[in-house]
Amino acid sequence: MTEAKTTDKPRSEEASVPRARTDTSGNAKNLVTSKGTTSIDSGVVAKIAGLAAREVSGVYDMGAGTARALGAVRGIVGGEKSATQGVSVEVGERQAAVDLDLVIEYGVAIPDLAAGVRRNVIMAIERMTGLEVVEVNIRVDDVHMPGQGEGERGRIEGAEPEPRVQ
Structure with a gap:
């Protein structure tokens, strides 16, 4: 550890203090300063990214099939759905990278949805943490069809499904 140096310089000359990046609004995000380090x-x-992605209209659910199945089981036994389902992140001292697995609503333009999700996730992470988001990779795993899943919930277990034709 290095010793702290004392100087008789005015505060305006202390601009050489290392600081984390500055966002577009000009507010310094002091994650690494001479006074200490803030680690996130x-x-x-991951939670911020998951919540921000779910805010975008057209995102039905998140996570690959297995993760969604485990989330459904967790819901049946009274647990809450995880905000980080379908999200993986890498976080460094000043940067973050995010990978998202999405299930989208049928009829939504995937490029437009991906751009909206990417924009919302980047804004939320950068605003709340001060980390620079270097990439948000999006993988669309499935398309939710209107009415899909709702009929299954109301069915009695073990009952014969209704025939498609008569």
Whole structure:
């Protein structure tokens, strides 16, 4: 550890203090300063990304098939759906990268949806953490069809399904 140096310089000349990047509004995000370091756990960034992605209209659910199945089981036994389902992140001292698995609503333009999700996730992470988001990779795993899944919930287990034709 290095010793702190004392100087008789005015505060205006102390501009050489290392600082994290500055966002577009000009507010310094002091993650690494001469006074200490603020570290943000990857779980926090993943939760922010998951919540921000779900805010975008056209996102039905998140996660690959297995993750969604486990989330459904968790819901049946009274657990809450995880905000980080379908999200993986890498977090460094000043940057973050995000991977998202999405299930989209049928009829939504995928390029437009991806751009909206990407924009919302980047804005939320950068605003809340001060980390620079270097990439948001989006993988569309499935398309939710209107009425899909709702009929299954109301069915009695073990009952014969209704025939498609008569």
